[in-house]
Structures are given as C-alpha cells and as structure tokens.
Amino acid sequence: MDHFLYRDGALYAEDVAIADIAAAVGTPFYVYSTATLERHFRLFDEALSGTEHLVCYAMKAASNQAILRTLAALGAGMDVVSGGEYARARAAGVPGDRIVFSGVGKTRAEIAQALTGGIRQFNLESEPEMRLLSEIASAMGQVVPVTIRVNPDVDAKTHAKISTGKSENKFGIPISRARAVYAEAAALPGIEVIGIDVHIGSQLTDLAPFEAAFLKVAELTETLRADGHDIRRLDLGGGLGIPYTRSNEAPPLPTDFGALIKRTVGHLGCEIEIEPGRLIVGNAGLLVSEAIYVKEGEDRQFLILDAAMNDLIRPAMYDAWHDIVPVIEPAPGAEQMAYDVVGPVCESGDTFAKGRMLPQIQAGDLVAFRSAGAYGAVMSSEYNTRPLIPEVLVKDDHFAVIRARPTFDEIISRDTIPAWL
Numbered sequence: 001m002d003h004f005l006y007r008d009g010a011l012y013a014e015d016v017a018i019a020d021i022a023a024a025v026g027t028p029f030y031v032y033s034t035a036t037l038e039r040h041f042r043l044f045d046e047a048l049s050g051t052e053h054l055v056c057y058a059m060k061a062a063s064n065q066a067i068l069r070t071l072a073a074l075g076a077g078m079d080v081v082s083g084g085e086y087a088r089a090r091a092a093g094v095p096g097d098r099i100v101f102s103g104v105g106k107t108r109a110e111i112a113q114a115l116t117g118g119i120r121q122f123n124l125e126s127e128p129e130m131r132l133l134s135e136i137a138s139a140m141g142q143v144v145p146v147t148i149r150v151n152p153d154v155d156a157k158t159h160a161k162i163s164t165g166k167s168e169n170k171f172g173i174p175i176s177r178a179r180a181v182y183a184e185a186a187a188l189p190g191i192e193v194i195g196i197d198v199h200i201g202s203q204l205t206d207l208a209p210f211e212a213a214f215l216k217v218a219e220l221t222e223t224l225r226a227d228g229h230d231i232r233r234l235d236l237g238g239g240l241g242i243p244y245t246r247s248n249e250a251p252p253l254p255t256d257f258g259a260l261i262k263r264t265v266g267h268l269g270c271e272i273e274i275e276p277g278r279l280i281v282g283n284a285g286l287l288v289s290e291a292i293y294v295k296e297g298e299d300r301q302f303l304i305l306d307a308a309m310n311d312l313i314r315p316a317m318y319d320a321w322h323d324i325v326p327v328i329e330p331a332p333g334a335e336q337m338a339y340d341v342v343g344p345v346c347e348s349g350d351t352f353a354k355g356r357m358l359p360q361i362q363a364g365d366l367v368a369f370r371s372a373g374a375y376g377a378v379m380s381s382e383y384n385t386r387p388l389i390p391e392v393l394v395k396d397d398h399f400a401v402i403r404a405r406p407t408f409d410e411i412i413s414r415d416t417i418p419a420w421l
C-alpha cells in the first residue's frame with residue numbers, strides 16, 4: 001500500500017498534488033511519501049514483535065539523509081555496504097551500535113572508519129577479510145562482533161543480476177565450508193563470532209527460497225553451537241519483493257516474512273536482524289517526468305520524456321517494469337494506445353517501456369513512474385551531462401526538496417584543469 005492516489009482527478013502524494021511539486025521544482029524529480037516509508041518500516045518491525053530484533057534498513061536502496069532520518073526516528077538500524085554509506089548513516093544520527101556493515105570487498109580504510117566510529121557488527125564474507133579485520137581491530141585494541149555470511153546455494157528465483165545466494169555468486173562463504181571457517185574465526189584475536197548472516201537476493205516474490213535458506217541457517221546454528229560457538233544473533237538479510245504492477249498477484253507481505261522467520265529459526269532463541277531495502281522505500285517513491293514530444297515512427301509511437309536511463313536505470317539494467325500513469329487522472333474507459341516510452345539519452349537502451357498501453361499523452365503532460373523509490377535515485381548518473389534530478393519528501397500537506405538539482409556551473413566546476421593546459 002502507498003499514499004499516491006488520485007483525488008479530484010489528479011495524482012497526489014499524501015495531501016500534496018504532484019502537479020504543484022512539478023510547478024515548484026521542475027521535472028523530472030523523485031518524490032517520496034513519509035507515511036508510506038513509516039508504514040513499511042513498521043510492518044517489518046511489527047512482524048518480528050515478541051522476538052528480540054532490529055530492522056536494519058538496507059540504505060543502498062535509497063540513501064538520502066531525510067529518508068534515513070525518517071526511518072532512524074522510528075528506531076531503524078542501517079545496513080551499510082561502503083564507507084560512504086557508513087558516513088551517511090552517522091550523519092543522519094544513527095548510532096554506531098545500530099549499524100551493520102555488509103559487502104564482499106570492505107577495504108582497510110572502510111574497516112578502520114567503522115571501528116573508529118563504532119559498529120554493531122561486521123557481516124564478513126571471506127577468510128582474507130576476517131583475517132584483515134582481526135588484524136586491524138587488534139591493532140586498535142578492539143574485539144569486534146562479527147557474523148559470517150554463508151552462501152546457502154539456494155535459487156532465489158529472481159533476476160540473475162540480483163540473485164546472490166547461489167554457489168556461483170560472489171557472496172558469502174560456501175555453507176559446506178562453514179565449520180572450518182568458523183573454527184578459524186574463533187581463533188582470531190580481534191573478532192568475536194556472534195552469529196550467522198544470509199542474504200539470498202532481491203525482489204523475491206515467493207517465500208520458498210527464504211524458507212530453504214533459513215532452514216539451512218537453523219541447522220547450521222545447531223551444528224556450530226555443538227562445535228562450541230556461541231551463536232546468538234541471526235542476520236537474515238533483505239530481499240522481499242514488491243508489486244511493480246497492480247495487475248500481478250501480490251508478493252508475500254512482511255507479516256508472512258516475519259511468521260516464516262519465527263517458524264524456521266524462532267526456536268533457537270537468537271536475536272534476529274533483517275535488512276529490508278526495496279520493500280521499505282520502493283513503493284514509497286515516484287519518478288515524475290514531463291512528455292517532451294510524441295513522435296510518429298514507422299510502425300509505432302514514441303513518447304519522449306524528459307527523464308532518461310541516467311535517472312532510472314532499472315528498465316535498461318534489469319528489464320524492469322514500472323507502471324507509468326498520467327498525473328491527470330484519465331477519464332474512466334478512456335481509449336488507450338501503445339507507446340514506446342523513451343528518454344532523450346543517445347542510447348537505444350534508453351527505453352523505459354515498449355508497446356506500453358497508456359491513455360493518450362500530449363507534449364507537456366506529466367507522467368509518474370510508480371515503485372521508483374528503491375534503486376532509483378541512488379543508481380542515477382549524470383550521463384549526457386544531465387544533472388542529477390531533485391528528490392522531494394512529502395509529509396501530510398507539505399513537501400521539501402531533500403536534494404536540489406545542481407546547476408550546470410556546479411557540475412562543470414567539479415572538473416579541474418591541469419596546470420599544463
């Protein structure tokens with residue numbers, strides 16, 4: 001559920017008309033709904049009620065300071081995957097003991113940064129990484145809590161580019177080698193092994209792969225305990241999918257996910273962490289764009305928008321579907337026609353949708369891409385020297401620009417000319 005609805009013939013974000021935001025900030029832009037963000041976070045938090053837990057928002061999905069602050073105020077922890085994200089989380093006021101550090105390639109500098117600033121735990125992904133972390137922590141006089149990410153060799157049945165739990169993926173250690181790796185970790189002086197971590201992929205629309213992975217984690221917990229490890233925290237990752245279109249069957253809800261966790265690992269008495277990203281912010285955001293031209297091709301119509309692949313890469317990168325809706329509500333039963341919806345960038349891959357059925361759109365009309373909150377703004381670039389587009393946050397009947405559109409001068413002045421030129 002989200003808070004982007006038609007009211008009196010126009011699309012609203014909570015109590016703010018999208019057209020009013022467009023008039024104030026110009027197009028294209030991202031807009032997020034506070035009520036939707038809060039609702040989605042609470043659904044996860046409540047799904048784990050009765051169990052000691054922390055919901056760590058996977059901030060790579062959308063990492064604006066205002067979004068982080070909104071969630072942190074509700075008690076969210078953060079799952080970070082880089083030194084930059086760690087710095088963003090701290091700048092948003094998240095204490096170190098609510099930050100978990102994931103990722104396959106943490107550098108020496110990133111490790112030292114998190115040890116200096118404070119960290120809840122590192123989720124380790126390899127033996128060389130655990131040796132390096134132990135060395136750096138020891139040198140700093142620390143013993144840092146860690147979990148080790150296991151790769152359960154489970155098919156997440158999602159897009160190959162966002163599947164992370166098969167043996168051919170780069171993530172985690174093979175679960176078959178876990179006992180040996182945990183034995184070595186337990187002997188390292190700078191780290192304390194406290195748990196197990198797993199994250200099998202993103203945009204999962206079926207609970208079965210989660211169930212398979214969590215059952216493997218439960219079994220491993222008992223094996224490792226029998227080996228003498230004090231396994232007391234399970235980080236079960238993120239990955240729960242969202243409905244990208246209203247016409248498909250809805251994927252499982254956070255409540256179902258929570259119930260599955262309780263059923264598969266609840267008996268172990270571990271503290272639970274989860275790391276949802278997409279489900280918290282995906283349907284809490286729209287990308288709003290203006291039609292520049294409608295162009296007649298040989299056998300098709302192109303709807304050319306002022307947003308492009310550099311603003312929303314998901315269709316080009318993952319063949320992702322986003323519902324596209326006019327900001328002025330179409331009359332009931334209005335005739336639909338097929339459009340190839342494209343952006344102005346000089347690449348044929350700059351195509352948001354092919355043969356998409358939409359009510360008639362004219363130059364100057366506003367359209368909104370639904371479900372654009374996750375992996376939208378954070379993946380954008382300035383390709384074609386198109387400035388990063390603004391992000392706007394709505395709360396009730398007001399809105400604020402939470403990242404301004406840079407000017408051309410700001411973009412150009414980031415380059416520096418060498419002395420010899």
Ligand SMILES: *Cc1c(COP(=O)(O)O)cnc(C)c1O
Nearest residue numbers: 058102202238239275276277278
């Ligand atoms: C990306 C990622 C997540 C979040 O995945 P979503 O599909 O957005 O919920 C969680 N944990 C880890 C380790 C990740 O890499």
